[in-house]
Amino acid sequence: MTEAKERLCRRIAEKEKTYSDISRKIWEYAELGFHEYRSAKLLQDTLEAEGFQVETGLAGIPTAFKGTFGTGGPVVAILGEFDALPGLSQKPGRDTQEKREETDCGHGCGHNLLGTGSLAAAVAVKAYLEESRGAGTIIYFGCPGEEKGSGKTFMAREGCFEGLDAVFCWHPWDVNGLFSSSSLADICAAFIFHGKASHASASPHLGRSALDAVELMNVGCNFLREHVIPEARIHYAITNAGGSAANVVQETASVYYEARAPRLRQSFEIFERICEVARGAAIMTGTSYKVVRGDGFSDYIPNKVLGNVLMENFREAGAPDFDTHDYALAEKIQSTFSEEIMQEAVTAVEDQHGENAAAEMEGKVLADAVFPINPLKTVMPGSTDVGDVSYQAPTGQILTACKAFGTPGHSWQEVSQSGSSIGIKGMITAAKVMGMSAIDVFQNPRIAEEAKKEFLKAVKGGYHCPIPEEIKPDL
Ligand SMILES: [Zn+2]
Incomplete structure (x- = not known):
């Protein structure tokens, strides 16, 4: 690992407590799409305190924002989400279903981790830019309403992501690897x-x-x-x-x-x-x-050049280092899943990451390896508004283990773990990998060039927003 990347990882690790607290607060707020006022404010305040210039109300959405630092190119952006889901109230770090009294909502997709991990990466990249005194800009995009609302699609319709050289993002998952499939x-x-x-x-x-x-x-x-x-x-x-x-x-x-x-x-x-x-x-x-x-939603077009950069760094950073306490919780959580759910999880790994990865996960409680890129082209049978970003700029996305293997998305088990140290460890890993990848883009101009070449070929015909002009975000 280069010295600059080592320093970046150290900086993120040193602030783990700060980021853990932010993530936990957003977890507690558990605000629904386009109503993430407190979550967005917390992220904005943190960016401002770190010296980012914050602009709010993007695309006419009060909780959409960006924090910018630096001058000139390349321009690297990191995406954050922070909305919760209705009907998924759950106490943190528990292995049984227990509702919280304060709210009916919960972070069943781990977006409290997603928004905070991306912020951690952006802040560490800012320190790198200051130190290196080189040209370059880092932007954190606060993207609301992912679960219901197509927040990024509305932002893309306003051209928010046009002209960026590289966009990095991640999603909490139950394994470590590249999000290399497209989506619907x-x-x-x-x-x-x-x-x-x-x-x-x-x-x-x-x-x-x-x-x-x-x-x-x-x-x-x-x-x-x-x-x-x-x-x-x-x-x-x-x-x-x-x-x-x-x-x-x-x-x-x-x-x-x-x-x-x-x-x-x-x-x-x-x-x-x-x-x-x-x-x-x-x-x-x-x-x-x-x-x-x-x-x-547009389909997601994964940029292979950026995917390779992310995965090289992921291999260097390694999988999250879970401790015995994490394993104990994950084991209990996993025991609540039926055999059918576990089989489905193995099939999903095989589809996305290949046969070897599926064999590797059989009988595992937490993912402890980083899967190599699976060259097979697959389509995830779902949709994401990251797709619209990928039509405006080259985009690469990783997945890091933030929950017991097999944990279904949008479940109480995921809410529980998104509020536990399992989620935090996956979040810190994601921050390091995205931050290291941003350093690569700043240090090696050929990456942005190659990524752009691939991007222009993939989006031949340009971007046509799937939401017509007359439709406003459902605020
Ligand atoms: Zn999600």
Whole structure:
């Protein structure tokens, strides 16, 4: 490890208590997307105290912000999230399900760690820039509303991430490795049908049923499934069935749709066909309809150049060093998982990190190795708003072990561990790896050049935000 990187790691380790406290506070606040006022303030205050210039209210979202330090290029950004999930209240560091009295929400995706670990990296990189007296800028992006709200997509729509040379981010996980798969793009919209109310028995001929239209649209889309690419996903929820009276022809009814596919272009194509099915349903039922677009995500394009930089540093930094106390908690937590969940965890590792990695994790409680890059191209069957960032700048993302192997996302077990020393150790590791990688970008201009070359090739055609201009963040 170079001297500069050693100093960076030492700095992060020395402040572990500070970062542990910040992460714990955000864990306790457990604020939902776009309502992360106290969490955002804490992160902003810390950045300001460290000498960053803080700008708040990005993209018209009160809790979206950035902290900038330095001058000139290269410009390296690190992404932080800090929103919690509803219905996941849980006491920290427990191996049984116990709700907290103060809140109904919990950090079931470890975003208290995510936001703080990224901040730790940015602060350490700032110290490096001061010391080296070289040109370069480090930006911490406070990205709200990841769980529900597509915060980064709205930020990308305003061009927040344009022109950055490298973006690093991470996510708390149950293994250590690169987030090398892409994710699904997603287009969402509500279809609202309008018919004519009437007595369903006395004068049904005068009625035009909006509920019929919703039902026929769903039937049409269920047939459509066979004729789209197999990786696509079409989901719907009936959000208004037109009331509870069977003897009234339903005047209005609505259904909410999501069209997911490996590339944004494919999602748009499927979405267009769903719109045609809606038009057909309206014609069949003599109703009218309107489409109200909602959230959206672009697919994630992992930048291989930045991925290699991250993984070289990850190998040097090593896996989080868990102690006997961590193992004891993780073991108890893991014993609450069914055999099915554990099998699913092994399959997930195999898909993302390859056969050897899956064999390595069998029977393990906490991940103690860093998996090498798996050259297989896979698509994660979910969506993330980091995808929209990856369409505006080269982006690399790692995963670090912050929970017992097998811990499902969005579970009370994850909330418990996000508030424990297991999570903190994974968070500190992530901060070191991202910080070291930023140093590489500042020291070696070829990295940014190569990353950009790859990025421009991957996003040929540019960025088309999946959320139309008229849709505002659901604050
Ligand atoms: Zn998450």
